[in-house]
Amino acid sequence: MKIRRYFNRASVAALITAMGAVPTLADEAADGLARATEIIESHRAVPVYEPAGEAFDIRKVAEGKKMLSIPNTSANQFLKGIIQREIAVGKEIGLEVREWENQGNPNQWVQGIEYAIANDFDIVDLISGVNPAVVEPQIEAAREAGVKVFTSHFYDPSQPANELLAGDLPVSFYGQGYILGNWMIYKTGGDARAIVVKSDEVPPTAPLVQGIHDALTENCAKCEILQEINVGITEWGTKIQPSLQSALLANPTANYVIPIYDSMSQFVVPAVELTGKSETVKIATSNGTPFVLDFIREGQVEMDIGESLDWIARATIDGYMRGLAGLPMPKDIGVPYYLFDESNIETAGVPAVPNKGYGDDYVKGFHKSWMME
Structure with a gap:
C-alpha cells in the first residue's frame, strides 16, 4: 500500500502558503478530518485482485513438494487460520502443507526447521512473527540441505529482509x-x-x-x-x-x-x-x-x-511457488485491506469465517494466474 503518498503535512502547508492563505486552527482540524475521512472511505470498497506477475502452471511447480509452516505461536488464531487455508490450497495444487505446532518458544522454532531438514521438506514458511534473526544457524543449515526458508507477512516493506532467506513477502x-x-x-x-x-x-x-x-x-x-x-x-x-x-x-x-x-x-x-x-x-x-x-x-x-486469511494463504503460496519456478517474487504479499464495522459485518458470516466478505473474484483470479482455468 502507498498510503504515505496521499497526504503529507509539509505538502499541505506548502500548498496553503502558495495560495497566500493563513490557516486557522479550525481550518487545520477540518482539513485533517477531511483527509482522514477520505482515507477511511477508500478502504470500504470490496478489494480487487491484481496478479502478482505472469501466469504460470503452479501445479507443475508444486507437484511432489512439501512445505512446513511455522507460526510464532499456534495460539495465534490469525496465523492458525492462514495455515489452515494454506493446507486447503495446497490440496488444490498438489502441495503438501503442514503446521509446526508450537507455543511461541524460539527453541520450538529451531526444532521445526530441523524437522523440515530431516524430513526432506522443500520449503519452510516462517509466518508472521518468527524472527529469522533468532534462527539463523538453522536457516544456514536449511540452505545447505536445499530447503528454502521464506518469510511471509512479517516484514514491513521499509524493513530489509534477513539475507539468509530465500525470499520474503512483506506487508505494509x-x-x-x-x-x-x-x-x-x-x-x-x-x-x-x-x-x-x-x-x-x-x-x-x-x-x-x-x-x-x-x-x-x-x-x-x-x-x-x-x-x-x-x-x-x-x-x-x-x-x-x-x-x-x-x-x-x-x-x-x-x-x-x-x-x-x-x-x-x-x-x-x-x-x-x-x-x-x-x-x-x-x-x-x-x-x-x-x-x-x-x-x-x-x-x-x-x-x-x-485481511482475508484465504487470500493471504493463496498469495503466500503464489509467491513461494514463483520463487521455486525461478520467476520474480512479488515485492509484497499484495493482499488489500478492507474495513469491517457494524455496517458490513454480516457479510463475514454468522459466525464469521476466514474467507467471507471479500468477494470471490480473487479466487478466480488466482486460478487464472495458476493456469487452472
Missing part, C-alpha cells in the same frame, strides 16, 4: 497503523485519546505503531496517544488484561484502545468491560481474525482492518 504494517490512526480521527471528529497495546519484540510492531503516530501528527494535532502498553507474545494471556485495566483507570479520558494485532482483543475486551468503559472506550484493531469479527457483530469491537 505501517499502512495498517496509518489506517487505525485515521479511523480514530474519523470516528471522534478529531478528538482521539488512545491507549495502544503492542508487542515490541515483533519487528513489524515498530512501523505499525509509527503509522498510528504519523496519522495523528498529520491529520489531528489535538489527538494523542495517552499510553503504550508493551506485552510479549507469550504473556498476552496473563498481562494484557490487568495492564490495560490499570491503564484505563489511570487515563479516564481515553476513548480508544488499539490492540495492534487483533488476536489481542480476547484479552482487551474483558478489560474494557470490567472497568465499566464499554460505552465510552471503543476498540479498533487489525488482521480480520474471525473471532474478532464476531466481536464486532456482538458490539464489543468497533472496527477490524480485514
Whole structure:
C-alpha cells in the first residue's frame, strides 16, 4: 500500500502558503478530518485482485513438494487460520502443507526447521512473527540441505529482509497503523485519546505503531496517544488484561484502545468491560481474525482492518511457488485491506469465517494466474 503518498503535512502547508492563505486552527482540524475521512472511505470498497506477475502452471511447480509452516505461536488464531487455508490450497495444487505446532518458544522454532531438514521438506514458511534473526544457524543449515526458508507477512516493506532467506513477502504494517490512526480521527471528529497495546519484540510492531503516530501528527494535532502498553507474545494471556485495566483507570479520558494485532482483543475486551468503559472506550484493531469479527457483530469491537486469511494463504503460496519456478517474487504479499464495522459485518458470516466478505473474484483470479482455468 502507498498510503504515505496521499497526504503529507509539509505538502499541505506548502500548498496553503502558495495560495497566500493563513490557516486557522479550525481550518487545520477540518482539513485533517477531511483527509482522514477520505482515507477511511477508500478502504470500504470490496478489494480487487491484481496478479502478482505472469501466469504460470503452479501445479507443475508444486507437484511432489512439501512445505512446513511455522507460526510464532499456534495460539495465534490469525496465523492458525492462514495455515489452515494454506493446507486447503495446497490440496488444490498438489502441495503438501503442514503446521509446526508450537507455543511461541524460539527453541520450538529451531526444532521445526530441523524437522523440515530431516524430513526432506522443500520449503519452510516462517509466518508472521518468527524472527529469522533468532534462527539463523538453522536457516544456514536449511540452505545447505536445499530447503528454502521464506518469510511471509512479517516484514514491513521499509524493513530489509534477513539475507539468509530465500525470499520474503512483506506487508505494509505501517499502512495498517496509518489506517487505525485515521479511523480514530474519523470516528471522534478529531478528538482521539488512545491507549495502544503492542508487542515490541515483533519487528513489524515498530512501523505499525509509527503509522498510528504519523496519522495523528498529520491529520489531528489535538489527538494523542495517552499510553503504550508493551506485552510479549507469550504473556498476552496473563498481562494484557490487568495492564490495560490499570491503564484505563489511570487515563479516564481515553476513548480508544488499539490492540495492534487483533488476536489481542480476547484479552482487551474483558478489560474494557470490567472497568465499566464499554460505552465510552471503543476498540479498533487489525488482521480480520474471525473471532474478532464476531466481536464486532456482538458490539464489543468497533472496527477490524480485514485481511482475508484465504487470500493471504493463496498469495503466500503464489509467491513461494514463483520463487521455486525461478520467476520474480512479488515485492509484497499484495493482499488489500478492507474495513469491517457494524455496517458490513454480516457479510463475514454468522459466525464469521476466514474467507467471507471479500468477494470471490480473487479466487478466480488466482486460478487464472495458476493456469487452472
